[in-house]
Amino acid sequence: MSTGTERNDLETQGPELDIPATPELLPKVQGSLPKGTAWGILAASAVVVGGILAATGFSIGLWVFLTVVLFAVATYVISRVVEGPRKATDRLVTVVVGSAFAIAMIPLVSVIWTVISNGVARFDAAFFTNSMRGVVGEGGGAYHAILGTLIITALAALMSIPIGMLTAVYLVEYGKGRLARAITFFVDVMTGIPSIVAGLFAYALFALIVGPGVRMGFAGAVALTVLMIPIVVRSTEEMLKIVPNELREASYALGVPKWKTILKIVIPTTAGGIATGITLAIARVIGETAPLLIAVGITTGVNLNPFDDRMATLPVFAYYSYVAPGIPREPFLDRAWTAALVLMVIVMLLNIIARIISRAFAPKTR
Amino acid sequence: MSKNIEAKDLNIYYGSFRAVEGVNMSIKKKTVTALIGPSGCGKSTFLRSINRMHEVIAGAHVEGRLELDGQDLYGPGMDPVIVRRQIGMVFQRPNPFPTMSIYDNVIAGMRLNNKKAKKAEFDDTVERSLRGANLWNEVKDRLDKPGSGLSGGQQQRLCIARAIAVQPDVLLMDEPCSALDPISTLAIEDLINELKNEYTIVIVTHNMQQAARVSDFTGFFNIEGTGKPGKLVEMDETKTIFSQPKQKATEDYVSGRFG
Numbered sequence A: 001m002s003t004g005t006e007r008n009d010l011e012t013q014g015p016e017l018d019i020p021a022t023p024e025l026l027p028k029v030q031g032s033l034p035k036g037t038a039w040g041i042l043a044a045s046a047v048v049v050g051g052i053l054a055a056t057g058f059s060i061g062l063w064v065f066l067t068v069v070l071f072a073v074a075t076y077v078i079s080r081v082v083e084g085p086r087k088a089t090d091r092l093v094t095v096v097v098g099s100a101f102a103i104a105m106i107p108l109v110s111v112i113w114t115v116i117s118n119g120v121a122r123f124d125a126a127f128f129t130n131s132m133r134g135v136v137g138e139g140g141g142a143y144h145a146i147l148g149t150l151i152i153t154a155l156a157a158l159m160s161i162p163i164g165m166l167t168a169v170y171l172v173e174y175g176k177g178r179l180a181r182a183i184t185f186f187v188d189v190m191t192g193i194p195s196i197v198a199g200l201f202a203y204a205l206f207a208l209i210v211g212p213g214v215r216m217g218f219a220g221a222v223a224l225t226v227l228m229i230p231i232v233v234r235s236t237e238e239m240l241k242i243v244p245n246e247l248r249e250a251s252y253a254l255g256v257p258k259w260k261t262i263l264k265i266v267i268p269t270t271a272g273g274i275a276t277g278i279t280l281a282i283a284r285v286i287g288e289t290a291p292l293l294i295a296v297g298i299t300t301g302v303n304l305n306p307f308d309d310r311m312a313t314l315p316v317f318a319y320y321s322y323v324a325p326g327i328p329r330e331p332f333l334d335r336a337w338t339a340a341l342v343l344m345v346i347v348m349l350l351n352i353i354a355r356i357i358s359r360a361f362a363p364k365t366r
Numbered sequence B: 001m002s003k004n005i006e007a008k009d010l011n012i013y014y015g016s017f018r019a020v021e022g023v024n025m026s027i028k029k030k031t032v033t034a035l036i037g038p039s040g041c042g043k044s045t046f047l048r049s050i051n052r053m054h055e056v057i058a059g060a061h062v063e064g065r066l067e068l069d070g071q072d073l074y075g076p077g078m079d080p081v082i083v084r085r086q087i088g089m090v091f092q093r094p095n096p097f098p099t100m101s102i103y104d105n106v107i108a109g110m111r112l113n114n115k116k117a118k119k120a121e122f123d124d125t126v127e128r129s130l131r132g133a134n135l136w137n138e139v140k141d142r143l144d145k146p147g148s149g150l151s152g153g154q155q156q157r158l159c160i161a162r163a164i165a166v167q168p169d170v171l172l173m174d175e176p177c178s179a180l181d182p183i184s185t186l187a188i189e190d191l192i193n194e195l196k197n198e199y200t201i202v203i204v205t206h207n208m209q210q211a212a213r214v215s216d217f218t219g220f221f222n223i224e225g226t227g228k229p230g231k232l233v234e235m236d237e238t239k240t241i242f243s244q245p246k247q248k249a250t251e252d253y254v255s256g257r258f259g
């Protein structure tokens, strides 16, 4: 680099600096609490609150709540004295955010724990291979309900994914003006439809076509489709919107027609995101109970034909086992919990599949 | 293959806003034409109207004639898709398709336009185009790797390879070097010099030296004020524009006195 032979590499390059004898220094933090102080304060708060409650009467909820309050106040005061107001506010907000997270986790962990601990008793081979035909007490399983759920959900997915995706493509790539705005509005409205209304709609529709009192898997699939379409539209729309316009223009500039640009460039670029959105939509409807209760009903045996007669599904199976158990009750309640557990496992599997798909489709850089 | 372009009284609009007014310009085949002018004067707009990319924007339209060897590109029955197959384009920011490998990026134009070809034919096209874009030696060992894993300059040359793979008559470039370092810029300028043996090239640039280095003809666009349409002020051989332009505005601009 440098031409001077006497200059060695470590020497500073650039102009000479003249630093004033008394430079204007930036303000420093006043002091800082040693690491781990927060935990110390937390422990102290817990002990203090525990002590006071021990005298007046102990309750775990109150103890946790008061500990957090005392912890927040103490942290703020101590930090303000030692570290100054900005740091103190920072710590206070950290405590608030952390508590909010913990509160959000409580129901989640509690639900998972309850379902697993209650459901594991009947999470056995018989549950996955037997139906309820002829079962009055112990034993039996939800083979028929698992199949019913899979069939009905698959039918719903088969109907709503093409409709939803094409609608999203229309809205993002073609739609302008009134019609597009109207569709967006109605999709928003559909997002808010209570599931029972979707069930009544499907029932009424098939009652008109087939006759009153009709129950069939396909009607349930239609109800789920009504619920699923807006979710698919929304998520696909968001994904298509983030595809940069430059890619579309690059494709047009090669003389590729618009429909092909959408099919071969836009959708593949964001396929991972679309797949995730679709999986979440499926996960959202697979646990629907009310519409299936109305449109599909329940049965004890295996019925693989969605166009004829009642079918069992996991949510309805769980519901009926709980509200109308036989005698003794216990086997029915156990099966209800296991059905819930199986549903949860299916949803979890769907999420994992979505992750794998989105990883496989994600645009690569290396 | 290479063709002449002629704009006749071309007005270009965004909705009701007239962005470019009354352009009469001839672009000779197998030459490089540079378009210069201040920001917002409509260089990109004019360039995009040449391959009918302009009308991709909602409400955008064009009046007047734009002829490719005498045939009006905006005439009745002309399909913009067909026009774009003949007139390729390289954008300011490199935009390789992120889901495709380097190989697939180069042949994207052929593949997406359903050209049936044997593997060997595709291989040939890939090698020829990448060599043409001065990129072959850098990527020949990793053709199956994603195009977005290349450096910015390499990506831009990949985009040039993609544009010339479909063997267009004309190549449009909108500030192709503005995101590149001097070495990549030089590589692309060399490339432009080679490409003009086969293609008609129109390049928009803010870099006066670049215009002087690469182009045979230069067109100067100017705008009188915001909200006014841009106009082609003067067009001539590059050395004339830079040494003795006829218009005062041109002289001010190329010598750095403007505003």
Ligand SMILES: Nc1ncnc2c1ncn2[C@@H]1O[C@H](COP(=O)(O)OP(=O)(O)OP(=O)(O)O)[C@@H](O)[C@H]1O
Pocket (backbone or CB within 6 Å): B014, B017, B019, B037, B038, B039, B040, B041, B042, B043, B044, B045, B046, B057, B227, B230
């Ligand atoms: N999509 C658009 N919609 C509406 N007006 C636009 C659009 N794109 C450009 N314009 C307007 O058209 C005029 C010309 O723009 P253009 O992009 O062609 O300028 P330019 O000469 O390429 O400028 P630069 O050198 O900054 O790239 C400007 O007034 C601009 O605001």
Ligand SMILES: [Mg+2]
Pocket (backbone or CB within 6 Å): B043, B044, B045, B174
């Ligand atoms: Mg521009």
